[in-house]
Amino acid sequence: MSEVAYPVQIRNLKRQLKLRFRPLIDMSDWAGRPDEEQCFLSRAVAALAVKLETAASDEDAARAVIDGTTDRGIDAVAVEQRGDRQHITLVQAKWNDKGEAGFGEADVSAVMRGLDYLLDLDFSRFGSKIDRHAAEIDAALNSPSPKVTLVLALVTGSDLHPNTRALLEEEVDKHNLDDDLVDYKILNLRDLNREILGDHAERKVNLDVQLDGAGKITEPFLAYYGTISAGEVADWYGKYGRHLTARNIRDALDLSDVNEKIRTTLIREPEYFWYLSNGITLICDRIRKHGRGSPVAGRLAGFRLEGASVINGAQTVSAIYRAVQQKPGKAAAGRLLIRIISLEDSPEDFGDRITVAANTQNPTEERDFRSRRPEQADLRHEFALSLGLNYVIKRGESDPPEAEGCTMTEAALALAAVKSTEFTAIAKGNASALWKNQYYRSLFTEKLTAHRVWRCVQLLRRVRKALAEEQEHLAGRAASVAAYGDLLLTHVLFRTMDTSDIDADDADASAAWEVRLAEVRERVRKALGWLVIVIDGAYGVNSHISTTVRSPDRVELVANALYERVLSGDEPPSGSLPLLHQETGISATSAPRAVWRIVDAGLIPDGESLEFRPVTAPERRQLPRWLEEDSNRARATWQNNKNKPLIWHADGEAYAPSTLVRKMRREAMGNDQQIQGTLYWHVPGKGSLVDIAQEIRDSPEIQDS
Template sequence: MRQFEQHIDLSDLDEKAPERHREQSFLSRALAAMAVHNLTGMGLAEAAESVIDGFDDWGIDAVAVSEDVPHVWLVQAKWSDGGNASLDQGSALKFKQGFDLLLREDYARFNKRFQALADRVDKVFSKGDVKITLVVALLGRPVLADVVNLVFEQACEETKPMTDLKVLGLGDFHDFVRAGIGEPKINLTARVDGCASVPEPFKAYYGTMYVGEVAAWYDKHGDRLFGKNLRTSLGLTTVNRSIVETLVKQPQNFWYFNNGITVLCDAVRRTAKFANTVGGPGDFELDGVSVVNGAQTVAAIHAGVQQTPEVSGVGRVWVRVISLEDCPPGFATEVTQATNTQNQVQARDYAALDERQARLRDDFSLSLHKTYVYKRGEGDPLPEAGCSVLEAAIAMSCAHRNPELAMRAKQNQELLWEFGAHGSYHLIFNPQPSAYRVWRLVLMLRTVQAHLAEGNRGREGRAAQVAEHGDLLVAHLVMQRLVTPSIDERDVNWERVLEQVSELADAALAWLIHHFDEQYPSSSALVTFRHPQKCRELVALALRSLAGDEPRPSLPPEYSSSPKEGERKAAAVTVIVNSGLLAEGAPVEFRPVTGPERKTLLPWIAENPRRGQATWVNDRRRPLLWAADGKQYTPTGLTMQMLRSAPGDPPRAVQGTTRWFVPGRGSLAAIADEIRSAEGE
């Protein structure tokens, strides 16, 4: 734990607090950081920066983010001097409450430590194939009570398949320490069948292993197995789904259909058992293990074994184990680069073999005098000069009558290249589309997305979430209303059609938000818009509303960044001052509410943290004393001053009392509402 002493932030603790309290806080936070360090491979400083424990952490002690491979780890840590820590139901429920707030992207409810991570979390959540791991780190037995397990089972069930649970116990942390906190290593045992060796110039072994043993590796160590790889598991992709399907349906053929994995080890020792058996089994002890090629295979094997456990002892995978004991410096890097930078075939590449793509390219050139790129590696044309097969596939997914195709395109673009009669590719490109149809759908999609992006600066809360996660469903709704058979006609005036897109997109989004609120008032858009049946239901309701004579629904004022405040709302500062609830000099901190605010202000505040700090003054006119310049402001006036000072687009009006928070109590607007509620009672 002491390796984290220079990195763990304890500045939020009262300097007058007993030393015992400060020590326990340090140990608990260091435990959370150690869990992050070993699960993700982050360095000590970065792992410590993931710790958000303190006021307004909502039961989450650490938040770790991987942007390259979208993955978020949420950690709750429990320290015990006696090594008997456990998790009670109340702590589990608070953890789930924090998880739900993150899923609803209600980031402003979290403390300033989380705010430093908010934009990264937001970016990862915007990717459809994000994976979330809930981590319980106990300095005790890694066993959860039934009532606690039920809380986590519910959390994982509500958000499947993107969420899983990892419970770490005292034994795991002992292993971490033995492995060396500064450079965590993985040591494994392996039974290799049909074993053969390459004695020189560098020692290596190869053969096959049962998939059950490889799945156990991943079950224990997760993505840490891929510490030296160029990438970790990519999650849900067409290729990975195919690997899982092969293992589940044809486990006996798995070895024939898979390229296998390459494992680098600091040291490899073959045990005495079977040591003299030629071409038979071999038992090995592997130190400092890293899977440098085959990360997707390992993760897919783990998923397949979880889905169908009986394949564990049937399916086999080709394994190559290379010892680095006598290798020259840099050899490990060369192996990793060579095994991962060969020209690998991706699912999209098979589309290039489809003659329909070549015909579409020619049609684009002859009919439109534009460029259509369908082979990976060719540069995409400028927007006005044409489009790529990827952009075309997304646009035509939105135009398909089945909204699930638009949902797949949003969730993971790899899913666009599923072949077969019911695969996305066949449904999109069959029958042969004309260049007119494809290009016009691309233009319509671009118009919808540009209009939504422009409007996002003025949206907050659930409205902003639906616009972000449901943008392709909005495009689907627009296309269902505007696309007619005339789209394939050469002389149709498509500019006139495009003129209707923006207004219809606004109406479609309003109805989508309205029905989302009615049907799933407590759910998050991130979760709901990954569910095929729920998407079909919402789209059907929105289409029915768009076809009717009803006026566009009015959305709650809190969905706008500049809601029209009545006199009661406008008097929030007066209500707080009159109540005497906040003491003179109480700390107040800024927390952005919208995505654009996070992108604009968080880097600017990081340059000078005082920009995000103020103290309360019992002044009804200007209650915030800004730490950055020592002047007093209204909450809205100070927020606008910050937006004007930070680099970026010109600001729009905002409600400042929803952006300034008293740690542990909530926003100024929420505090005023609580006071009004208490006075009313």
């Protein structure tokens, strides 16, 4: 793209961003500021990037924007299910009127800090706009094999400086260790213009195709089929990009697991690609003879497809393009099947019918092949005959109620958790890997009994239930450990249990296991406190819990250290799990309460605005919608009064922080639990009242002022 094109590109982009997103993006926090338009355009670019990378509507993309003074380098966030993985898209957007948006090493550091806070589920570090996404992010990061993509949406025609890119890749690699948790993608001015014009000026695609071994269907509608080279498909995508899939239900998602498998096959074994690929389907307005060959069955034939669109195989096309870019000579030699259907004489809605039908067939996964193995059928029969329970082995069947059985997938997770630290980490990082032959055969052996499977499943369920109950009243790093530690704790608890009768089918064994399982709740409470200490001691208080539980080496070290402490049955040190009703960092017996410290220091002026931030996982699930119903519920004004410093905007009354939070929780959640209200109320840019009180305590200069 030449510099001469930038003014036109910028004007078009700016006009469309305003047209589509001005009514949708919240600018209330920036209203009246001199740089309001620049801020809006940056937020609109972030929303556009969300649309480009996900299936979001304009409204949802605008709601994904969390940009503000405390966004920590993350301007938008979106969560969606892709296949069997939860994907989190994090966007950093940069607008520039000249098309010269920069992104340097300092920006890399800011974005990576924001990523770190999210991985630790430390949502209080961000502005309040993230609260409406917090529950989804929490659930996604705790899913079996999440994926996080950092998207840099930069209004520029230039590439990143090599030093910046090297630093970005280095930082991304630090978060992956033994898996592919984090990836990044760069969108430039060209990509953004393609996306913004797509809905308003759809580009007509005319393709010249050389079809080998052509076959023809004439009734009821004209269609051809045959084989085409990967190189030719890559050329299409390079020329037309996403316009090539304009009629598809969903665009090509370049970071999917399917794409990675396609690319790998083309790069390593292009000669096998025809056998391993499902091929692609195109529809077009008209098919005309063009170029070499004639449309005779079995021969090389050339066609021109007018108004062509790939309606099935968008991921295949995108992946082929990436593979050919990476290994031009080798990957281009691959071949694949293709169907071409003309709509020239078809009914008006026939193209839509083809598109829907081609995209709603369920793909076969490796798990599906395992469900056909004889040992799975044997387990299903044994579950029914020996336990009177259901063991569901096929996708599409309804999951049984917990008291009535389990699925093959749940069994695999439970067996992996108790198998070894390596399997525990693999199951947490990428659960679908358990269906690979080298792992599957170690889990589902010929000697595996239904009683062993069911008892392992019950143990995992008890651990997860206990952790969920603990997380209800935990905050910060302890809550993060409770969120991510299910498989690791299951592994350690299993190692400390008497499992000599795990395969026994007699009544005594069943009774003994009921007793052991009943002890899990209390054992998890103790183990969780030790787990926080062990991880912090081994890797530091700033280490990523989510990374630790997915790394085989780290899981082994942590599990071995935790095993000794759990086996002893000792209570963890007091304070290892900070509860919400405790004054974090401030002892009630040795120092005044947080509010008193702040008032005495005069650190918050009268009239300062504060915002409410949920702290626990249940609050992040239940409170955001209640707060959005009336924005005044999330705001308060400070007055330097030691007893009632908060004037709540919802009713104009003055409250103590804890009294107000309890009132809000009663109204929104029906919960009247004792809590520490100073954790919930934040001064934007400065932190919670607890943070501010801690700053006073740690700074003699403030105390003496």
